[in-house]
Amino acid sequence: MALTQARFNEMVDAHGAALYRIAYRLVGNQHDAEDLVQEAFRSAWNSRARYQANLGERAWLVTILRRRVVDGWRKQRARTISFDETVLDVGVKGDDPADREFEDHVQAALAELPEQLRETLLLVVVGELTHQEVADMLSIPLGTVLSRVSRARTRLRKLLSEEEVKHS
Incomplete structure (x- = not known):
């Protein structure tokens, strides 16, 4: 229709x-x-x-x-490309310098993720698509989507914690 x-x-x-x-x-x-x-x-x-x-x-x-x-x-x-669950719902950069600095760190960390991991995580977290919808969209198995999302989150946490240590 x-x-x-x-x-x-x-x-x-x-x-x-x-x-x-x-x-x-x-x-x-x-x-x-x-x-x-x-x-x-x-x-x-x-x-x-x-x-x-x-x-x-x-x-x-x-x-x-x-x-x-x-x-x-x-x-x-x-x-x-960048995204992170903790930043995604905040919206685009605000006026608070601390928020901007945090988002800049997230942006930098996300830029280091491989494209496939970024894209898959983005579709699930920002796009609010189900894992199955992402699998269908990217023509990959559901298990691959789950694996990519998990690996992306793990790498992102590691990159952000390393960045936090640098600025402590």
């Missing part, structure tokens, strides 16, 4: 902020993140005839956003 304008507007309202957080964590730049979200929604609207409500709208939108991000990476070859 094709997506109606009214339902699409509801999806934008319901998922716009989450898509922005994902895009921002992937590209590390407010302007680029806003552009990517806009492009993702434009692509979603253009492909509304293929929308299948039973497959999950957030997963559908995140898949489209992910494709836009990958397209951008292919063009620029510059990758700056």
